[in-house]
Amino acid sequence: MGSERKPRDQRKRGKDGEAQSIWLRPGRTSTRGEPPLTRARIGTAAVALLDEDGIDRLTMRRLADRLAVVAPSLYWHVETKDDVIDLAVDAIFGETEPPAAAGTADPAAGWRADVAAVLGTWRAVLLRHPWAAAVPARRKPGIGPQFLAWMEVLQATLVRAGFTGRDLLAATWALHNHVLGSASTQVALDVTEEERDTAQERVRAESDRYPTLAASDYLRDDDWDGTFAAGLEFLLDGLAARLARAAAEGRGVADEAGGGA
Amino acid sequence: MGSERKPRDQRKRGKDGEAQSIWLRPGRTSTRGEPPLTRARIGTAAVALLDEDGIDRLTMRRLADRLAVVAPSLYWHVETKDDVIDLAVDAIFGETEPPAAAGTADPAAGWRADVAAVLGTWRAVLLRHPWAAAVPARRKPGIGPQFLAWMEVLQATLVRAGFTGRDLLAATWALHNHVLGSASTQVALDVTEEERDTAQERVRAESDRYPTLAASDYLRDDDWDGTFAAGLEFLLDGLAARLARAAAEGRGVADEAGGGA
DNA sequence: GGCGTTCCCTAACGTTGTTAGGGATGACCA
DNA sequence: TGGTCATCCCTAACAACGTTAGGGAACGCC
Numbered sequence A, B: 001m002g003s004e005r006k007p008r009d010q011r012k013r014g015k016d017g018e019a020q021s022i023w024l025r026p027g028r029t030s031t032r033g034e035p036p037l038t039r040a041r042i043g044t045a046a047v048a049l050l051d052e053d054g055i056d057r058l059t060m061r062r063l064a065d066r067l068a069v070v071a072p073s074l075y076w077h078v079e080t081k082d083d084v085i086d087l088a089v090d091a092i093f094g095e096t097e098p099p100a101a102a103g104t105a106d107p108a109a110g111w112r113a114d115v116a117a118v119l120g121t122w123r124a125v126l127l128r129h130p131w132a133a134a135v136p137a138r139r140k141p142g143i144g145p146q147f148l149a150w151m152e153v154l155q156a157t158l159v160r161a162g163f164t165g166r167d168l169l170a171a172t173w174a175l176h177n178h179v180l181g182s183a184s185t186q187v188a189l190d191v192t193e194e195e196r197d198t199a200q201e202r203v204r205a206e207s208d209r210y211p212t213l214a215a216s217d218y219l220r221d222d223d224w225d226g227t228f229a230a231g232l233e234f235l236l237d238g239l240a241a242r243l244a245r246a247a248a249e250g251r252g253v254a255d256e257a258g259g260g261a
Numbered sequence C: 001g002g003c004g005t006t007c008c009c010t011a012a013c014g015t016t017g018t019t020a021g022g023g024a025t026g027a028c029c030a
Numbered sequence D: 001t002g003g004t005c006a007t008c009c010c011t012a013a014c015a016a017c018g019t020t021a022g023g024g025a026a027c028g029c030c
Helices: A006-012 A039-053 A060-066 A081-092 A107-128 A130-137 A145-161 A165-189 A193-205 A211-216 A224-249 B006-012 B039-053 B060-066 B081-092 B107-128 B130-137 B145-161 B165-189 B193-205 B211-216 B224-253
Strands: none
Touching: A039 A060, A039 A081, A039 A130, A060 A081, A081 A130, A081 A145, A107 A130, A107 A145, A107 A165, A107 A224, A130 A165, A145 A165, A145 B211, A165 A224, A165 B165, A165 B211, A165 B224, A193 A211, A211 B145, A211 B165, A224 B165, A224 B224, B039 B060, B039 B081, B039 B130, B060 B081, B081 B130, B081 B145, B107 B130, B107 B145, B107 B165, B107 B224, B130 B165, B145 B165, B165 B224, B193 B211
Protein backbone atom coordinates (compact mmCIF):
# COMPACT_ATOMS: atom_id res chain seq x y z
CA MET A 1 0.00 0.00 0.00
CA GLY A 2 1.18 3.53 0.62
CA SER A 3 3.10 4.49 -2.42
CA GLU A 4 5.38 1.62 -3.39
CA ARG A 5 7.14 3.43 -6.17
CA LYS A 6 8.14 1.60 -9.30
CA PRO A 7 11.88 1.39 -8.58
CA ARG A 8 10.95 -0.26 -5.29
CA ASP A 9 8.77 -2.74 -7.06
CA GLN A 10 11.54 -3.75 -9.34
CA ARG A 11 13.95 -4.20 -6.51
CA LYS A 12 11.43 -6.55 -4.93
CA ARG A 13 11.60 -8.79 -7.93
CA GLY A 14 15.20 -9.43 -7.12
CA LYS A 15 17.11 -7.04 -9.31
CA ASP A 16 20.72 -8.09 -9.62
CA GLY A 17 19.97 -11.07 -7.47
CA GLU A 18 20.33 -8.79 -4.49
CA ALA A 19 19.27 -10.18 -1.13
CA GLN A 20 15.64 -9.43 -0.52
CA SER A 21 14.85 -10.50 3.00
CA ILE A 22 16.18 -8.37 5.79
CA TRP A 23 17.67 -11.48 7.37
CA LEU A 24 19.95 -11.96 4.44
CA ARG A 25 21.30 -8.42 4.53
CA PRO A 26 23.90 -7.37 7.05
CA GLY A 27 22.76 -4.92 9.68
CA ARG A 28 24.40 -1.58 10.32
CA THR A 29 27.54 -2.00 12.36
CA SER A 30 28.30 0.98 14.48
CA THR A 31 31.88 1.97 15.12
CA ARG A 32 30.93 4.15 18.03
CA GLY A 33 28.96 3.01 21.01
CA GLU A 34 25.43 1.66 20.79
CA PRO A 35 23.50 4.14 18.68
CA PRO A 36 19.97 5.20 19.63
CA LEU A 37 18.54 3.21 16.78
CA THR A 38 19.19 -0.46 16.09
CA ARG A 39 17.33 -3.24 14.37
CA ALA A 40 16.61 -4.78 17.75
CA ARG A 41 15.19 -1.56 19.17
CA ILE A 42 13.08 -0.99 16.10
CA GLY A 43 11.71 -4.50 16.38
CA THR A 44 10.83 -4.13 20.03
CA ALA A 45 9.14 -0.79 19.52
CA ALA A 46 7.18 -2.18 16.61
CA VAL A 47 5.95 -5.07 18.74
CA ALA A 48 4.74 -2.67 21.40
CA LEU A 49 2.95 -0.55 18.84
CA LEU A 50 1.38 -3.56 17.18
CA ASP A 51 0.23 -4.98 20.48
CA GLU A 52 -1.39 -1.71 21.44
CA ASP A 53 -3.08 -0.65 18.26
CA GLY A 54 -3.02 -3.47 15.75
CA ILE A 55 -1.37 -3.75 12.40
CA ASP A 56 -3.43 -1.12 10.63
CA ARG A 57 -2.09 1.58 12.89
CA LEU A 58 1.55 0.68 12.58
CA THR A 59 3.01 3.55 10.59
CA MET A 60 6.57 4.61 10.14
CA ARG A 61 5.80 7.97 11.69
CA ARG A 62 4.22 6.55 14.80
CA LEU A 63 7.00 4.03 15.15
CA ALA A 64 9.60 6.74 14.81
CA ASP A 65 7.74 8.82 17.37
CA ARG A 66 7.97 6.05 19.90
CA LEU A 67 11.70 5.88 19.30
CA ALA A 68 12.08 9.66 19.71
CA VAL A 69 13.09 9.98 16.12
CA VAL A 70 11.51 10.99 12.81
CA ALA A 71 10.29 8.59 10.19
CA PRO A 72 13.01 8.89 7.55
CA SER A 73 15.64 8.04 10.13
CA LEU A 74 14.32 4.52 10.25
CA TYR A 75 15.36 4.00 6.66
CA TRP A 76 18.97 3.99 7.63
CA HIS A 77 18.43 0.67 9.36
CA VAL A 78 15.59 -0.74 7.35
CA GLU A 79 14.83 -0.82 3.68
CA THR A 80 11.05 -0.86 3.80
CA LYS A 81 8.17 -1.02 6.20
CA ASP A 82 7.84 -4.73 5.54
CA ASP A 83 11.28 -5.14 7.05
CA VAL A 84 9.92 -3.64 10.24
CA ILE A 85 7.18 -6.24 10.33
CA ASP A 86 9.71 -8.99 9.81
CA LEU A 87 11.70 -7.64 12.71
CA ALA A 88 8.62 -7.49 14.90
CA VAL A 89 7.55 -11.04 14.15
CA ASP A 90 10.97 -12.39 14.91
CA ALA A 91 11.15 -10.34 18.08
CA ILE A 92 8.14 -12.01 19.66
CA PHE A 93 9.84 -15.36 19.34
CA GLY A 94 12.70 -13.97 21.34
CA GLU A 95 10.65 -12.99 24.34
CA THR A 96 9.77 -16.57 25.25
CA GLU A 97 12.14 -19.47 25.47
CA PRO A 98 10.98 -22.60 23.64
CA PRO A 99 10.43 -25.29 26.28
CA ALA A 100 13.47 -27.53 26.23
CA ALA A 101 12.59 -31.16 25.83
CA ALA A 102 12.33 -32.83 29.20
CA GLY A 103 12.10 -36.25 27.68
CA THR A 104 15.69 -37.36 27.66
CA ALA A 105 14.63 -40.08 30.06
CA ASP A 106 11.99 -41.71 27.92
CA PRO A 107 12.42 -40.70 24.32
CA ALA A 108 10.15 -43.42 23.04
CA ALA A 109 6.97 -42.17 24.68
CA GLY A 110 8.00 -38.69 25.76
CA TRP A 111 8.27 -37.10 22.38
CA ARG A 112 4.55 -36.56 22.11
CA ALA A 113 4.51 -34.54 25.28
CA ASP A 114 7.57 -32.64 24.17
CA VAL A 115 6.04 -31.75 20.83
CA ALA A 116 2.80 -30.76 22.50
CA ALA A 117 4.68 -28.53 24.92
CA VAL A 118 6.61 -26.74 22.20
CA LEU A 119 3.56 -26.25 20.03
CA GLY A 120 1.39 -25.12 22.91
CA THR A 121 3.84 -22.42 23.91
CA TRP A 122 4.34 -21.46 20.30
CA ARG A 123 0.64 -21.02 19.91
CA ALA A 124 0.47 -18.95 23.06
CA VAL A 125 3.10 -16.62 21.66
CA LEU A 126 1.05 -16.11 18.53
CA LEU A 127 -2.16 -15.54 20.42
CA ARG A 128 -0.50 -13.05 22.72
CA HIS A 129 0.35 -11.04 19.61
CA PRO A 130 -2.64 -11.63 17.37
CA TRP A 131 -1.32 -9.45 14.57
CA ALA A 132 1.58 -11.90 14.26
CA ALA A 133 -0.68 -14.85 13.59
CA ALA A 134 -1.86 -13.02 10.51
CA VAL A 135 1.48 -11.81 9.24
CA PRO A 136 3.38 -15.02 8.52
CA ALA A 137 1.18 -15.72 5.58
CA ARG A 138 2.18 -12.57 3.81
CA ARG A 139 5.76 -12.06 4.81
CA LYS A 140 8.75 -14.26 5.13
CA PRO A 141 9.46 -14.54 8.83
CA GLY A 142 10.43 -18.17 8.49
CA ILE A 143 14.08 -17.33 8.46
CA GLY A 144 14.43 -14.90 11.35
CA PRO A 145 17.02 -16.07 13.86
CA GLN A 146 14.72 -16.31 16.85
CA PHE A 147 12.00 -18.03 14.92
CA LEU A 148 14.56 -20.51 13.70
CA ALA A 149 15.47 -21.29 17.29
CA TRP A 150 11.91 -22.52 17.83
CA MET A 151 12.00 -24.53 14.66
CA GLU A 152 15.25 -26.05 15.84
CA VAL A 153 13.72 -27.20 19.12
CA LEU A 154 10.71 -28.66 17.35
CA GLN A 155 12.72 -30.50 14.77
CA ALA A 156 15.25 -31.75 17.30
CA THR A 157 12.39 -33.27 19.25
CA LEU A 158 11.21 -35.04 16.13
CA VAL A 159 14.68 -36.33 15.36
CA ARG A 160 14.91 -37.67 18.89
CA ALA A 161 11.58 -39.38 18.32
CA GLY A 162 13.05 -41.17 15.36
CA PHE A 163 12.12 -39.16 12.29
CA THR A 164 14.60 -38.74 9.49
CA GLY A 165 14.76 -37.64 5.89
CA ARG A 166 11.56 -36.65 4.14
CA ASP A 167 9.42 -37.87 6.99
CA LEU A 168 11.21 -35.45 9.24
CA LEU A 169 10.57 -32.54 6.93
CA ALA A 170 6.96 -33.50 6.38
CA ALA A 171 6.37 -33.85 10.11
CA THR A 172 8.03 -30.53 10.82
CA TRP A 173 5.91 -28.70 8.32
CA ALA A 174 2.71 -30.47 9.27
CA LEU A 175 3.11 -29.44 12.88
CA HIS A 176 4.17 -25.95 11.92
CA ASN A 177 1.12 -25.61 9.72
CA HIS A 178 -1.13 -26.78 12.50
CA VAL A 179 0.06 -24.10 14.91
CA LEU A 180 0.09 -21.38 12.33
CA GLY A 181 -3.18 -22.37 10.74
CA SER A 182 -5.10 -22.74 13.96
CA ALA A 183 -3.80 -19.48 15.37
CA SER A 184 -4.62 -17.63 12.15
CA THR A 185 -8.07 -19.08 11.98
CA GLN A 186 -8.77 -18.28 15.57
CA VAL A 187 -7.60 -14.71 15.24
CA ALA A 188 -9.56 -14.16 12.07
CA LEU A 189 -12.74 -15.78 13.28
CA ASP A 190 -12.76 -15.09 16.98
CA VAL A 191 -14.99 -12.08 16.83
CA THR A 192 -17.98 -11.18 18.91
CA GLU A 193 -20.32 -13.98 19.79
CA GLU A 194 -23.05 -11.91 18.25
CA GLU A 195 -21.46 -11.85 14.85
CA ARG A 196 -20.72 -15.57 14.94
CA ASP A 197 -24.36 -16.16 15.74
CA THR A 198 -25.44 -14.03 12.82
CA ALA A 199 -23.16 -15.96 10.51
CA GLN A 200 -24.38 -19.32 11.71
CA GLU A 201 -27.94 -18.11 11.39
CA ARG A 202 -27.34 -17.24 7.80
CA VAL A 203 -25.90 -20.67 7.16
CA ARG A 204 -28.92 -22.26 8.72
CA ALA A 205 -31.18 -20.09 6.63
CA GLU A 206 -29.62 -21.67 3.56
CA SER A 207 -29.61 -25.14 4.99
CA ASP A 208 -30.45 -26.64 1.64
CA ARG A 209 -27.11 -25.38 0.39
CA TYR A 210 -25.17 -26.08 3.59
CA PRO A 211 -26.98 -28.95 5.31
CA THR A 212 -23.95 -30.30 7.11
CA LEU A 213 -22.64 -26.97 8.26
CA ALA A 214 -26.06 -26.00 9.48
CA ALA A 215 -26.29 -29.14 11.56
CA SER A 216 -22.77 -29.09 12.97
CA ASP A 217 -23.05 -25.53 14.22
CA TYR A 218 -19.47 -25.08 13.20
CA LEU A 219 -19.51 -21.33 12.80
CA ARG A 220 -20.84 -20.88 16.32
CA ASP A 221 -18.18 -23.02 17.95
CA ASP A 222 -15.46 -21.18 19.81
CA ASP A 223 -13.61 -23.84 21.77
CA TRP A 224 -10.32 -22.96 20.13
CA ASP A 225 -8.17 -24.62 22.74
CA GLY A 226 -10.07 -27.85 22.40
CA THR A 227 -10.01 -27.77 18.64
CA PHE A 228 -6.30 -27.13 18.62
CA ALA A 229 -5.57 -29.92 21.10
CA ALA A 230 -7.79 -32.44 19.34
CA GLY A 231 -6.27 -31.66 15.96
CA LEU A 232 -2.81 -31.99 17.39
CA GLU A 233 -3.79 -35.36 18.81
CA PHE A 234 -4.87 -36.50 15.36
CA LEU A 235 -1.54 -35.43 13.96
CA LEU A 236 0.49 -37.05 16.72
CA ASP A 237 -1.43 -40.29 16.27
CA GLY A 238 -0.61 -40.26 12.61
CA LEU A 239 3.03 -39.52 13.30
CA ALA A 240 3.22 -42.29 15.86
CA ALA A 241 1.74 -44.69 13.36
CA ARG A 242 4.34 -43.73 10.80
CA LEU A 243 7.04 -44.26 13.39
CA ALA A 244 5.69 -47.69 14.26
CA ARG A 245 5.46 -48.68 10.63
CA ALA A 246 8.99 -47.56 9.98
CA ALA A 247 10.21 -49.56 12.94
CA ALA A 248 8.35 -52.64 11.75
CA GLU A 249 9.70 -52.43 8.24
CA GLY A 250 13.17 -52.20 9.56
CA ARG A 251 15.31 -49.12 9.67
CA GLY A 252 16.36 -47.01 6.76
CA VAL A 253 12.83 -46.11 5.76
CA ALA A 254 13.96 -42.56 5.57
CA ASP A 255 16.01 -43.16 2.50
CA GLU A 256 13.00 -44.14 0.44
CA ALA A 257 11.86 -41.45 -1.90
CA GLY A 258 8.10 -41.65 -2.06
CA GLY A 259 6.37 -41.79 1.28
CA GLY A 260 2.85 -42.68 2.26
CA ALA A 261 0.21 -44.77 0.56
CA MET B 1 -3.32 1.09 5.06
CA GLY B 2 -3.67 4.43 3.37
CA SER B 3 -5.58 6.65 5.67
CA GLU B 4 -8.10 4.65 7.68
CA ARG B 5 -9.77 7.61 9.27
CA LYS B 6 -10.87 7.49 12.86
CA PRO B 7 -14.61 7.20 12.25
CA ARG B 8 -13.83 4.16 10.10
CA ASP B 9 -11.78 2.64 12.90
CA GLN B 10 -14.59 3.00 15.32
CA ARG B 11 -17.04 1.42 12.97
CA LYS B 12 -14.70 -1.56 12.73
CA ARG B 13 -14.95 -2.11 16.42
CA GLY B 14 -18.60 -2.84 15.99
CA LYS B 15 -20.33 0.40 16.77
CA ASP B 16 -24.00 -0.14 17.47
CA GLY B 17 -23.46 -3.84 16.97
CA GLU B 18 -23.66 -3.19 13.27
CA ALA B 19 -22.62 -6.01 10.98
CA GLN B 20 -18.95 -5.84 10.18
CA SER B 21 -18.27 -8.43 7.54
CA ILE B 22 -19.51 -7.73 4.06
CA TRP B 23 -21.19 -11.13 4.07
CA LEU B 24 -23.46 -10.08 6.87
CA ARG B 25 -24.59 -6.92 5.16
CA PRO B 26 -27.20 -6.98 2.41
CA GLY B 27 -25.96 -6.08 -1.03
CA ARG B 28 -27.43 -3.29 -3.11
CA THR B 29 -30.65 -4.39 -4.75
CA SER B 30 -31.31 -2.69 -7.99
CA THR B 31 -34.83 -1.95 -9.05
CA ARG B 32 -33.81 -1.34 -12.61
CA GLY B 33 -31.95 -3.83 -14.73
CA GLU B 34 -28.50 -5.15 -13.93
CA PRO B 35 -26.37 -2.09 -13.13
CA PRO B 36 -22.83 -1.77 -14.46
CA LEU B 37 -21.44 -2.35 -11.00
CA THR B 38 -22.27 -5.25 -8.73
CA ARG B 39 -20.52 -7.04 -5.91
CA ALA B 40 -19.94 -9.99 -8.20
CA ARG B 41 -18.39 -7.87 -10.92
CA ILE B 42 -16.18 -6.07 -8.43
CA GLY B 43 -15.00 -9.38 -7.06
CA THR B 44 -14.18 -10.78 -10.47
CA ALA B 45 -12.31 -7.68 -11.53
CA ALA B 46 -10.36 -7.69 -8.29
CA VAL B 47 -9.32 -11.29 -8.84
CA ALA B 48 -8.04 -10.45 -12.30
CA LEU B 49 -6.09 -7.50 -10.98
CA LEU B 50 -4.65 -9.50 -8.11
CA ASP B 51 -3.62 -12.33 -10.37
CA GLU B 52 -1.87 -9.97 -12.71
CA ASP B 53 -0.06 -7.66 -10.37
CA GLY B 54 -0.23 -9.00 -6.85
CA ILE B 55 -1.81 -7.61 -3.76
CA ASP B 56 0.40 -4.58 -3.38
CA ARG B 57 -0.83 -3.13 -6.64
CA LEU B 58 -4.51 -3.59 -5.98
CA THR B 59 -5.80 -0.07 -5.55
CA MET B 60 -9.28 1.27 -5.67
CA ARG B 61 -8.38 3.49 -8.60
CA ARG B 62 -6.92 0.72 -10.69
CA LEU B 63 -9.83 -1.52 -9.85
CA ALA B 64 -12.29 1.18 -10.82
CA ASP B 65 -10.39 1.76 -14.02
CA ARG B 66 -10.82 -1.85 -15.02
CA LEU B 67 -14.52 -1.51 -14.41
CA ALA B 68 -14.71 1.67 -16.52
CA VAL B 69 -15.65 3.67 -13.49
CA VAL B 70 -13.96 5.98 -11.00
CA ALA B 71 -12.82 4.98 -7.56
CA PRO B 72 -15.45 6.60 -5.35
CA SER B 73 -18.18 4.81 -7.29
CA LEU B 74 -17.04 1.57 -5.76
CA TYR B 75 -18.03 2.79 -2.36
CA TRP B 76 -21.66 2.56 -3.24
CA HIS B 77 -21.32 -1.22 -3.26
CA VAL B 78 -18.52 -1.72 -0.80
CA GLU B 79 -17.71 -0.17 2.52
CA THR B 80 -13.95 -0.46 2.46
CA LYS B 81 -11.10 -1.84 0.42
CA ASP B 82 -10.97 -4.85 2.71
CA ASP B 83 -14.44 -5.71 1.52
CA VAL B 84 -13.06 -5.91 -1.98
CA ILE B 85 -10.46 -8.41 -0.85
CA ASP B 86 -13.13 -10.48 0.86
CA LEU B 87 -15.10 -10.49 -2.37
CA ALA B 88 -12.04 -11.53 -4.35
CA VAL B 89 -11.17 -14.39 -2.03
CA ASP B 90 -14.66 -15.75 -2.14
CA ALA B 91 -14.79 -15.37 -5.89
CA ILE B 92 -11.89 -17.75 -6.49
CA PHE B 93 -13.78 -20.48 -4.69
CA GLY B 94 -16.58 -20.01 -7.14
CA GLU B 95 -14.54 -20.63 -10.24
CA THR B 96 -13.88 -24.27 -9.37
CA GLU B 97 -16.42 -26.79 -8.25
CA PRO B 98 -15.42 -28.80 -5.19
CA PRO B 99 -15.05 -32.43 -6.27
CA ALA B 100 -18.21 -34.22 -5.24
CA ALA B 101 -17.57 -37.30 -3.20
CA ALA B 102 -17.47 -40.34 -5.43
CA GLY B 103 -17.42 -42.68 -2.49
CA THR B 104 -21.08 -43.46 -2.05
CA ALA B 105 -20.20 -47.03 -2.92
CA ASP B 106 -17.60 -47.66 -0.27
CA PRO B 107 -17.93 -45.09 2.49
CA ALA B 108 -15.78 -47.05 4.89
CA ALA B 109 -12.57 -46.85 2.91
CA GLY B 110 -13.40 -44.20 0.36
CA TRP B 111 -13.53 -41.22 2.65
CA ARG B 112 -9.78 -40.84 2.70
CA ALA B 113 -9.66 -40.51 -1.06
CA ASP B 114 -12.60 -38.12 -0.98
CA VAL B 115 -10.96 -35.90 1.59
CA ALA B 116 -7.70 -35.97 -0.30
CA ALA B 117 -9.47 -35.01 -3.50
CA VAL B 118 -11.25 -32.06 -1.94
CA LEU B 119 -8.15 -30.80 -0.20
CA GLY B 120 -5.97 -31.25 -3.24
CA THR B 121 -8.27 -29.18 -5.40
CA TRP B 122 -8.66 -26.66 -2.65
CA ARG B 123 -4.92 -26.27 -2.44
CA ALA B 124 -4.71 -25.91 -6.21
CA VAL B 125 -7.17 -23.05 -6.07
CA LEU B 126 -5.04 -21.26 -3.50
CA LEU B 127 -1.83 -21.81 -5.39
CA ARG B 128 -3.39 -20.59 -8.60
CA HIS B 129 -4.07 -17.31 -6.79
CA PRO B 130 -1.08 -16.98 -4.50
CA TRP B 131 -2.24 -13.69 -3.05
CA ALA B 132 -5.24 -15.54 -1.67
CA ALA B 133 -3.15 -17.98 0.30
CA ALA B 134 -1.82 -15.02 2.19
CA VAL B 135 -5.07 -13.19 2.76
CA PRO B 136 -7.16 -15.59 4.83
CA ALA B 137 -4.96 -14.99 7.82
CA ARG B 138 -5.75 -11.32 7.92
CA ARG B 139 -9.29 -11.13 6.74
CA LYS B 140 -12.39 -13.07 7.43
CA PRO B 141 -13.17 -14.97 4.27
CA GLY B 142 -14.35 -17.96 6.23
CA ILE B 143 -17.95 -16.99 5.82
CA GLY B 144 -18.19 -16.15 2.16
CA PRO B 145 -20.90 -18.19 0.43
CA GLN B 146 -18.66 -19.90 -2.09
CA PHE B 147 -16.02 -20.71 0.44
CA LEU B 148 -18.70 -22.19 2.65
CA ALA B 149 -19.70 -24.47 -0.20
CA TRP B 150 -16.24 -26.02 -0.07
CA MET B 151 -16.40 -26.34 3.67
CA GLU B 152 -19.75 -28.05 3.28
CA VAL B 153 -18.34 -30.66 0.92
CA LEU B 154 -15.39 -31.31 3.21
CA GLN B 155 -17.48 -31.64 6.32
CA ALA B 156 -20.11 -33.75 4.61
CA THR B 157 -17.36 -36.16 3.62
CA LEU B 158 -16.26 -36.38 7.22
CA VAL B 159 -19.78 -36.97 8.44
CA ARG B 160 -20.14 -39.75 5.94
CA ALA B 161 -16.91 -41.21 7.26
CA GLY B 162 -18.43 -41.34 10.70
CA PHE B 163 -17.33 -38.22 12.52
CA THR B 164 -19.75 -36.44 14.83
CA GLY B 165 -19.79 -33.79 17.51
CA ARG B 166 -16.51 -32.32 18.63
CA ASP B 167 -14.49 -34.81 16.65
CA LEU B 168 -16.18 -33.59 13.53
CA LEU B 169 -15.35 -29.97 14.26
CA ALA B 170 -11.77 -30.78 15.22
CA ALA B 171 -11.27 -32.84 12.08
CA THR B 172 -12.74 -30.13 9.90
CA TRP B 173 -10.48 -27.48 11.31
CA ALA B 174 -7.40 -29.67 11.32
CA LEU B 175 -7.80 -30.39 7.63
CA HIS B 176 -8.64 -26.79 6.86
CA ASN B 177 -5.54 -25.66 8.70
CA HIS B 178 -3.39 -28.09 6.80
CA VAL B 179 -4.45 -26.75 3.42
CA LEU B 180 -4.30 -23.15 4.44
CA GLY B 181 -1.07 -23.50 6.37
CA SER B 182 0.78 -25.41 3.70
CA ALA B 183 -0.33 -23.10 0.93
CA SER B 184 0.62 -20.02 2.94
CA THR B 185 4.00 -21.42 3.83
CA GLN B 186 4.68 -22.39 0.27
CA VAL B 187 3.72 -19.02 -1.10
CA ALA B 188 5.75 -17.19 1.49
CA LEU B 189 8.83 -19.37 1.21
CA ASP B 190 8.83 -20.43 -2.40
CA VAL B 191 11.26 -17.83 -3.61
CA THR B 192 14.26 -18.17 -5.81
CA GLU B 193 16.42 -21.20 -5.27
CA GLU B 194 19.28 -18.82 -4.83
CA GLU B 195 17.73 -17.11 -1.86
CA ARG B 196 16.79 -20.39 -0.23
CA ASP B 197 20.37 -21.50 -0.62
CA THR B 198 21.62 -18.34 0.99
CA ALA B 199 19.26 -18.85 3.91
CA GLN B 200 20.26 -22.45 4.40
CA GLU B 201 23.89 -21.44 4.18
CA ARG B 202 23.41 -18.98 6.97
CA VAL B 203 21.77 -21.65 9.08
CA ARG B 204 24.66 -23.96 8.48
CA ALA B 205 27.08 -21.21 9.37
CA GLU B 206 25.47 -21.11 12.79
CA SER B 207 25.21 -24.84 13.12
CA ASP B 208 26.03 -24.68 16.81
CA ARG B 209 22.79 -22.80 17.29
CA TYR B 210 20.75 -24.76 14.74
CA PRO B 211 22.39 -28.21 14.56
CA THR B 212 19.25 -30.06 13.54
CA LEU B 213 18.12 -27.54 10.96
CA ALA B 214 21.58 -27.43 9.48
CA ALA B 215 21.57 -31.19 9.09
CA SER B 216 18.04 -31.59 7.77
CA ASP B 217 18.52 -29.01 5.03
CA TYR B 218 14.98 -27.96 5.66
CA LEU B 219 15.27 -24.45 4.29
CA ARG B 220 16.55 -25.76 1.00
CA ASP B 221 13.75 -28.24 0.49
CA ASP B 222 11.13 -27.30 -2.06
CA ASP B 223 9.11 -30.45 -2.61
CA TRP B 224 5.90 -28.74 -1.61
CA ASP B 225 3.62 -31.28 -3.19
CA GLY B 226 5.34 -34.10 -1.38
CA THR B 227 5.31 -32.29 1.94
CA PHE B 228 1.64 -31.50 1.60
CA ALA B 229 0.74 -35.07 0.67
CA ALA B 230 2.83 -36.63 3.42
CA GLY B 231 1.42 -34.29 6.06
CA LEU B 232 -2.09 -35.04 4.88
CA GLU B 233 -1.33 -38.74 5.18
CA PHE B 234 -0.28 -38.25 8.79
CA LEU B 235 -3.53 -36.46 9.49
CA LEU B 236 -5.67 -39.03 7.75
CA ASP B 237 -3.95 -41.82 9.66
CA GLY B 238 -4.70 -40.05 12.89
CA LEU B 239 -8.31 -39.51 11.89
CA ALA B 240 -8.72 -43.13 10.88
CA ALA B 241 -7.35 -44.20 14.24
CA ARG B 242 -9.83 -42.00 16.02
CA LEU B 243 -12.63 -43.47 13.95
CA ALA B 244 -11.55 -47.00 14.78
CA ARG B 245 -11.30 -46.20 18.47
CA ALA B 246 -14.74 -44.62 18.50
CA ALA B 247 -16.18 -47.65 16.76
CA ALA B 248 -14.59 -49.98 19.28
CA GLU B 249 -15.71 -48.02 22.33
CA GLY B 250 -19.15 -46.88 21.34
CA ARG B 251 -20.90 -49.05 18.89
CA GLY B 252 -19.78 -52.38 20.28
CA VAL B 253 -21.64 -51.80 23.50
CA ALA B 254 -24.53 -49.59 22.57
CA ASP B 255 -25.81 -50.73 19.20
CA GLU B 256 -26.03 -54.46 18.93
CA ALA B 257 -27.93 -54.35 15.70
CA GLY B 258 -25.29 -52.89 13.42
CA GLY B 259 -22.62 -54.80 11.65
CA GLY B 260 -19.65 -52.67 12.77
CA ALA B 261 -16.02 -53.59 12.46
C1' DG C 1 43.83 18.84 11.65
C1' DG C 2 41.89 17.20 7.65
C1' DC C 3 39.19 13.19 5.77
C1' DG C 4 35.70 9.92 5.54
C1' DT C 5 31.99 7.45 7.63
C1' DT C 6 28.09 7.03 10.50
C1' DC C 7 23.56 8.41 11.46
C1' DC C 8 19.88 11.33 12.22
C1' DC C 9 17.66 15.47 10.43
C1' DT C 10 14.37 18.77 7.32
C1' DA C 11 11.68 19.08 3.30
C1' DA C 12 9.06 17.30 -0.06
C1' DC C 13 6.78 14.11 -3.60
C1' DG C 14 3.39 11.18 -5.45
C1' DT C 15 -0.04 7.87 -4.24
C1' DT C 16 -3.38 6.00 -1.41
C1' DG C 17 -8.18 5.12 0.94
C1' DT C 18 -11.93 7.65 1.71
C1' DT C 19 -15.53 11.50 2.24
C1' DA C 20 -18.75 15.28 0.72
C1' DG C 21 -21.89 16.40 -2.14
C1' DG C 22 -24.04 16.94 -6.98
C1' DG C 23 -26.91 15.37 -10.65
C1' DA C 24 -28.79 12.27 -14.05
C1' DT C 25 -31.85 8.29 -14.60
C1' DG C 26 -35.71 5.67 -13.98
C1' DA C 27 -39.61 3.55 -10.71
C1' DC C 28 -43.81 4.53 -8.65
C1' DC C 29 -48.02 6.69 -7.54
C1' DA C 30 -51.43 10.57 -7.83
C1' DT D 1 -48.89 13.35 -16.87
C1' DG D 2 -46.21 15.29 -13.45
C1' DG D 3 -44.05 15.06 -8.88
C1' DT D 4 -41.45 12.49 -5.64
C1' DC D 5 -38.13 9.45 -4.24
C1' DA D 6 -34.52 6.10 -4.32
C1' DT D 7 -30.73 4.45 -7.10
C1' DC D 8 -26.10 4.96 -8.63
C1' DC D 9 -22.30 6.99 -10.66
C1' DC D 10 -19.84 11.38 -10.97
C1' DT D 11 -16.28 15.54 -9.66
C1' DA D 12 -13.50 17.55 -6.20
C1' DA D 13 -10.92 17.29 -2.38
C1' DC D 14 -8.50 15.83 2.05
C1' DA D 15 -5.46 13.90 5.34
C1' DA D 16 -2.30 10.37 5.92
C1' DC D 17 0.97 7.35 4.22
C1' DG D 18 5.66 5.16 2.46
C1' DT D 19 9.51 6.77 0.73
C1' DT D 20 13.37 9.75 -1.43
C1' DA D 21 16.77 13.62 -1.73
C1' DG D 22 20.00 15.79 0.35
C1' DG D 23 22.11 18.36 4.45
C1' DG D 24 24.92 18.49 8.49
C1' DA D 25 26.66 17.29 13.12
C1' DA D 26 29.52 14.00 15.56
C1' DC D 27 33.05 10.87 15.79
C1' DG D 28 37.13 7.43 14.38
C1' DC D 29 41.36 7.45 12.06
C1' DC D 30 45.88 8.78 10.30
